[in-house]
Amino acid sequence: MDATTATMEPTSTMTEVTRRDGAVIHLEGVHKTYDLGEMKVHALRGVSLDIETGDFVAVMGASGSGKSTLMNILGCLDRPTKGHYFLDGIDVSQRSKVELARIRNRKLGFVFQQFNLLARTSALENVELPTVYADIPPEERTKRAKFSLERVGLGDRAAHYPSQLSGGQQQRVAIARALVNRPSILLADEPTGNLDSRTSVEIMDILQRLNDEEGLTVVLVTHESDIARYSKRALEFRDGKLRRDERIRERLVAKEILPTLPSLDDLDDEEQPAEPASAD
Amino acid sequence: MDFWNTFRLALRALARNKMRSALTMLGIIIGVGAVIAVVSIGQGATYMIQQGIQSMGTNAVFIAAGSAKPSGARMGYGAVKTLTVDDMAAILREVPLIKQAAPSVGSRAQVVYGNQNWNTSVTGTTPNYLDIRSWPIQAGSMFGQEEVDSASNVCVLGTTVQRILFNDENPIGKQVRIGQLPFRVVGILESKGQSVMGDDQDDKIFAPYTTVQRKMSGITWLQSINASAVSQEASLAAVSPITALLRERHHIRQGEDDDFFVRTQSEVADLFTSTSRLMTLLLGSVAVVSLLVGGIGIMNIMLVSVTERTREIGVRLAVGATEQDVQQQFLVEAVTLSMMGGLFGIVLGLVGSALISYFLAWPTLVSVIAIFVAVIFSIFVGISFGFYPAYKASQLDPIEALRYE
Numbered sequence: 001m002d003a004t005t006a007t008m009e010p011t012s013t014m015t016e017v018t019r020r021d022g023a024v025i026h027l028e029g030v031h032k033t034y035d036l037g038e039m040k041v042h043a044l045r046g047v048s049l050d051i052e053t054g055d056f057v058a059v060m061g062a063s064g065s066g067k068s069t070l071m072n073i074l075g076c077l078d079r080p081t082k083g084h085y086f087l088d089g090i091d092v093s094q095r096s097k098v099e100l101a102r103i104r105n106r107k108l109g110f111v112f113q114q115f116n117l118l119a120r121t122s123a124l125e126n127v128e129l130p131t132v133y134a135d136i137p138p139e140e141r142t143k144r145a146k147f148s149l150e151r152v153g154l155g156d157r158a159a160h161y162p163s164q165l166s167g168g169q170q171q172r173v174a175i176a177r178a179l180v181n182r183p184s185i186l187l188a189d190e191p192t193g194n195l196d197s198r199t200s201v202e203i204m205d206i207l208q209r210l211n212d213e214e215g216l217t218v219v220l221v222t223h224e225s226d227i228a229r230y231s232k233r234a235l236e237f238r239d240g241k242l243r244r245d246e247r248i249r250e251r252l253v254a255k256e257i258l259p260t261l262p263s264l265d266d267l268d269d270e271e272q273p274a275e276p277a278s279a280d
Numbered sequence: 281m282d283f284w285n286t287f288r289l290a291l292r293a294l295a296r297n298k299m300r301s302a303l304t305m306l307g308i309i310i311g312v313g314a315v316i317a318v319v320s321i322g323q324g325a326t327y328m329i330q331q332g333i334q335s336m337g338t339n340a341v342f343i344a345a346g347s348a349k350p351s352g353a354r355m356g357y358g359a360v361k362t363l364t365v366d367d368m369a370a371i372l373r374e375v376p377l378i379k380q381a382a383p384s385v386g387s388r389a390q391v392v393y394g395n396q397n398w399n400t401s402v403t404g405t406t407p408n409y410l411d412i413r414s415w416p417i418q419a420g421s422m423f424g425q426e427e428v429d430s431a432s433n434v435c436v437l438g439t440t441v442q443r444i445l446f447n448d449e450n451p452i453g454k455q456v457r458i459g460q461l462p463f464r465v466v467g468i469l470e471s472k473g474q475s476v477m478g479d480d481q482d483d484k485i486f487a488p489y490t491t492v493q494r495k496m497s498g499i500t501w502l503q504s505i506n507a508s509a510v511s512q513e514a515s516l517a518a519v520s521p522i523t524a525l526l527r528e529r530h531h532i533r534q535g536e537d538d539d540f541f542v543r544t545q546s547e548v549a550d551l552f553t554s555t556s557r558l559m560t561l562l563l564g565s566v567a568v569v570s571l572l573v574g575g576i577g578i579m580n581i582m583l584v585s586v587t588e589r590t591r592e593i594g595v596r597l598a599v600g601a602t603e604q605d606v607q608q609q610f611l612v613e614a615v616t617l618s619m620m621g622g623l624f625g626i627v628l629g630l631v632g633s634a635l636i637s638y639f640l641a642w643p644t645l646v647s648v649i650a651i652f653v654a655v656i657f658s659i660f661v662g663i664s665f666g667f668y669p670a671y672k673a674s675q676l677d678p679i680e681a682l683r684y685e
Binding site for chain 2: 072075077078097098101102104105106110112114116118120121129130132133134138177181
């Protein structure tokens with residue numbers, strides 16, 4: 001284990017270190033080809049890009065555009081067929097599975113569309129999950145998990161099971177889980193895809209706060225341009241290539257938009273008085 | 281991830297599906313329970329046999345008239361008329377390994393006292409018979425050599441006969457009728473209980489062999505001789521000189537079969553012990569098969585569990601679990617299942633042996649080794665049958681596992 005940790009640290013012997021100031025992600029001509037017997041599917045055809053520390057990037061594109069493949073490679077769940085991926089200055093494109101697991105554990109935080117919380121397991125224990133694989137002593141784990149839950153405003157729901165939480169709350173638990181090992185990057189794959197519009201903005205508010213206040217780098221995959229407007233930079237993929245890369249002008253700020261949205265409770269309140277009034 | 285954490289995780293995963301876990305464990309529970317119960321019963325039987333053998337005297341050498349060879353037209357035990365008291369005297373004289381010997385000539389007779397009667401076996405012998413069989417007298421005394429010499433009508437009763445004929449009355453000095461003859465009761469034997477063969481050793485009357493030979497059966501030969509060697513080893517060593525002597529005395533030519541057979545208690549003990557061992561082994565192997573079936577049950581459920589929890593595995597892999605972590609998790613789960621099954625199985629086995637011992641009056645001897653072996657085996661079953669599902673879980677691709685519906 002020590003050996004693995006050691007290889008992750010940038011050392012002077014690593015000639016491929018091309019880390020620029022602040023670039024947490026650096027892709028160099030990344031290709032991904034799936035070999036389906038007779039047919040070869042080119043999911044990514046040479047993608048090069050830099051993502052600076054503290055950036056908030058939205059990755060957009062239709063299905064089949066290669067954005068999921070890019071996400072898998074950024075998340076160290078998959079390896080590029082060709083090209084290099086430098087994460088925090090280290091080339092991780094051809095690491096062993098064990099090393100990739102370690103990188104995912106220490107440097108990356110995942111948030112999924114389906115929340116992917118473990119059923120019948122309390123919110124606290126769900127959040128603790130990554131720390132279990134990080135050789136962190138048990139007391140420290142609980143402390144970190146509690147702190148992480150507080151950061152997403154769910155400090156009082158630690159003992160709740162996922163089935164006792166709303167969709168938005170479940171996604172916040174998932175964000176807390178992604179944060180617990182203090183990753184360099186938060187990767188969010190359609191985090192609002194299963195949520196109503198108000199809850200979506202709430203989730204974006206959390207992501208924006210983490211980005212603005214704590215300088216956390218966020219990479220967000222979405223097909224909704226509305227959601228992409230909460231980010232700082234939009235990347236658009238088509239046919240395995242990066243077609244558009246621009247800064248967002250007139251960025252939406254979730255904190256400002258939230259008060260303008262009717263909450264579900266408000267809607268209920270508006271509907272309820274109607275009946276008694278007519279009975280009078 | 282440390283072991284305790286994994287173990288705790290396994291317990292929680294199993295607790296989520298209590299019914300399924302219990303049913304999965306059932307195979308192991310029954311297997312381990314059966315192993316322990318069977319071995320306990322087998323050991324109990326062996327112990328009982330050893331006790332029985334010892335009660336017959338460990339140095340005993342048994343010489344009986346008749347052929348022991350399982351071929352040809354055999355004359356039954358006691359039907360051969362060549363074994364005599366003179367043979368016995370010759371053995372005592374010429375085989376120094378033999379310390380003492382008592383003749384035995386038996387018949388069955390109706391015994392009557394007052395309005396009670398009973399059909400039992402009457403054995404004619406000499407006073408030292410009881411020493412050879414290490415069979416003490418409970419009340420009164422054994423008849424003496426004078427009574428043998430004079431063929432007196434005296435007898436000693438086994439406790440079963442005494443109980444049936446006399447109930448609570450003191451039989452010493454009383455007259456009983458055996459067949460047509462009146463006998464005086466001089467002693468009562470201690471109870472010996474069931475023999476190894478399962479018959480009642482106390483359902484017996486002893487009288488001087490001269491009396492039985494001359495007055496009851498009208499014969500001059502013996503059915504058997506109960507001898508006692510100077511030691512247990514001597515009893516085995518005495519077999520061939522006795523055989524040679526008797527062949528000579530009975531004028532048996534070379535190549536002809538013996539008209540008698542010599543058995544030592546050690547041989548009988550070995551026979552019974554090996555028989556009971558064989559039984560234990562047979563039943564034990566059936567139990568082992570049920571353990572294997574239990575193992576297959578565990579594998580089946582673990583495979584189902586891996587499929588059901590594909591997403592969970594995906595999440596674990598995504599947040600940093602290595603293949604080894606996932607494999608360990610499922611392996612520990614399988615071993616926990618089989619180990620808990622093993623523990624419940626021990627309880628079942630112990631309760632089962634206790635019940636058998638209680639209801640069938642069959643002694644059981646719980647074997648610590650059997651318990652130990654059963655537990656080790658159940659853990660082994662868990663590891664070997666849990667390995668494949670755990671391996672399968674560890675080989676899942678995190679991307680596909682996360683997308684699994």
